[in-house]
Amino acid sequence: MATLYETLGVNKDATPVQIKAAYRSKAKQHHPDKGGDEALFKQVKAAYEVLSNQARRKQYDETGQVDDTELQDEARLRQELIQLILGILDQVLDVDGTDVVKMARRDLNTVIRRNREAIRTANNKVSKYQRALCRMRCDSGENLLAIGIQNHIDIGLVYIKGIEKTIEGIEKQLMMLDSYIYDTESHGYGHYVTLTLTLGV
16 A cells, blocks of 8 residues: 555655645546546545644654544545535625635634634733732631632643644635635636535535
8 A cells, every 4th residue: 555655656755835836736636527547536635634634644654544533634624615605605795706726725814813813811810810819818718719710721722732633624624625716707607516516615
């Protein structure tokens, strides 16, 4: 069985730029809409999804295995991306002249900005609670107020971690979009079919 590197036709020490270039070349070569082999196209895509992710590539290099949990996570992210594209298509009036891929990138980046602002707000609140916690004293018995403040600090930290995970997922979706071009120059429905088939509809 070929390694992921062999599937993309790159050396094991290939740089991210080389991996991306090899993927684009192979994907174009094997794309079903261009008369290529769909099974090979899926293998190329799966190999790129691992090797373009630093953590997954490191794990693959060390174990020779691909973490199925991450594959399931990426499948979920891809499905969410499809739903975003379909939602945009439902809203636009000019489906032929509107770059829905560009709109999807814009929407995803907007969500990232909002989430980063939410993290800044949450961090400020946690920092305030932590400073207050250092000053909260109790002359007798258990310091229940301090315990309550600490609980809210813990909740805030979990909330921040969740948002960071969300941003990480959206960044992966933006990377998925790197392979797509919405052809607003073509006539008819050809470009729409190409986009949906490539995404996995």
